[in-house]
Amino acid sequence: xxxxxxLTKGFFKxxxxxxxxxxxxxxxxxxxxxxNAVGMGMASTFVLLCANIIISLIKGFIxxxxxxxxxxxxxxxxxxxxxxxxxxxxxxLHKNLGIFIPLIVVNCMILGxxxxxxxxxxxxxxxxxxxxxxxxxxxxxxxxxxxxxxxGAGEFLGFSIAPASYQPVLVAILxxxxxxxxxxxxGIMNLIKKE
Amino acid sequence: xxxxxxIVALAIAAIFVHNFVLARFxxxxxxxxxxxxxxxxxxxxxxxxxxxxxASTITWIIQNYLLIPLELQFLQTIAFILTIASLVxxxxxxxxxxxPALYKALGVFLPLITTNCAVxxxxxxxxxxxxxxxxxxxxGLFAGIGFTLVLVLMGGIRERLETAEVPVSMKGMPIAMIxxxxxxxxxLGFAGLQF
Numbered sequence: 001x002x003x004x005x006x007l008t009k010g011f012f013k014x015x016x017x018x019x020x021x022x023x024x025x026x027x028x029x030x031x032x033x034x035x036n037a038v039g040m041g042m043a044s045t046f047v048l049l050c051a052n053i054i055i056s057l058i059k060g061f062i063x064x065x066x067x068x069x070x071x072x073x074x075x076x077x078x079x080x081x082x083x084x085x086x087x088x089x090x091x092x093l094h095k096n097l098g099i100f101i102p103l104i105v106v107n108c109m110i111l112g113x114x115x116x117x118x119x120x121x122x123x124x125x126x127x128x129x130x131x132x133x134x135x136x137x138x139x140x141x142x143x144x145x146x147x148x149x150x151x152g153a154g155e156f157l158g159f160s161i162a163p164a165s166y167q168p169v170l171v172a173i174l175x176x177x178x179x180x181x182x183x184x185x186x187g188i189m190n191l192i193k194k195e
Numbered sequence: 196x197x198x199x200x201x202i203v204a205l206a207i208a209a210i211f212v213h214n215f216v217l218a219r220f221x222x223x224x225x226x227x228x229x230x231x232x233x234x235x236x237x238x239x240x241x242x243x244x245x246x247x248x249x250a251s252t253i254t255w256i257i258q259n260y261l262l263i264p265l266e267l268q269f270l271q272t273i274a275f276i277l278t279i280a281s282l283v284x285x286x287x288x289x290x291x292x293x294x295p296a297l298y299k300a301l302g303v304f305l306p307l308i309t310t311n312c313a314v315x316x317x318x319x320x321x322x323x324x325x326x327x328x329x330x331x332x333x334x335g336l337f338a339g340i341g342f343t344l345v346l347v348l349m350g351g352i353r354e355r356l357e358t359a360e361v362p363v364s365m366k367g368m369p370i371a372m373i374x375x376x377x378x379x380x381x382x383l384g385f386a387g388l389q390f
Binding site for chain 1: 217218219220221222223224227269270271272273276277280281309310311312315316319320323362363364365368369370371372373375376377379380382383
């Protein structure tokens with residue numbers, strides 16, 4: 001595969017959320033609004049990119065037996081950086097995302113890419129993979145976030161777009177809505193792939 | 196008597212009102228991944244109860260007797276995830292030596308638990324909610340029980356779903372998501388039980 005293909009495969013064909021079902025917890029938990037979705041997507045992309053770079057650079061030094069703890073330490077360091085930077089500069093977003101920022105550590109998408117890709121490929125390809133998968137993750141989050149925000153609040157990015165007579169479907173913002181929107185989107189994805 | 200009342204309140208809150216899977220969106224990967232059969236769901240649930248209780252105990256001690264006196268709270272994420280990873284490894288080795296039968300039943304699930312965000316989630320929530328030592332242990336235990344409850348329920352539903360007529364593109368993951376949504380809706384009914 002060329003570097004360009006590595007970059008674009010995460011957008012749709014191998015989308016980490018819809019196709020590979022990785023990183024479901026943050027996907028469902030923070031997508032109550034588009035703003036949170038973008039914030040979470042950006043934070044995860046940063047951690048994924050940095051972790052991919054470091055792991056593909058040090059892959060030669062890590063003994064195979066303890067590679068998972070090594071990967072986790074690398075990922076946890078970058079998550080701590082994101083946590084502190086967000087706390088300092090974006091306190092509102094930091095509060096909204098709450099516990100899910102430290103939990104980026106156990107996002108199986110990041111550990112999965114480290115194990116399945118960065119530990120086997122060179123630096124350039126790992127960077128392309130990190131950016132591509134991160135953008136794919138962000139796209140998925142924004143799609144789910146848009147649907148839930150529009151249905152559940154009649155708003156998009158905080159701007160009211162629905163007519164005044166619109167009764168918000170409150171359940172879309174609550175927990176059940178996340179599962180149902182996700183299920184329907186995965187079904188549609190399967191349908192498109194088959195054709 | 197007052198202590199008993201607090202424990203009951205904590206139990207109902209952790210198992211039903213703020214159920215880790217359906218209300219907090221933690222531990223979704225095993226929830227979708229290991230819920231195809233009731234047996235394996237029960238095995239996974241038992242392993243998670245055990246690890247969550249242990250993790251709550253040990254991370255509380257680390258936070259209050261190591262990180263706070265040394266003013267190293269910013270290392271919380273790294274310290275906790277390493278603790279959980281080594282704890283899971285330790286538990287695996289101890290069970291393998293002392294109870295081979297139990298190891299056979301839980302064995303395959305144990306390594307998966309490291310990246311179960313419910314475990315790191317409960318550790319961080321204990322600290323954020325400023326629980327005492329006893330409350331932390333009980334919160335870990337009850338959160339694990341809540342996780343097992345929905346995992347086993349889901350296992351039962353999915354065994355029935357095997358024979359149900361589901362549109363082809365909705366088979367597997369998508370329909371599991373919709374079912375989870377319906378369960379979450381049912382669990383919303385417990386939201387009135389505030390203490």
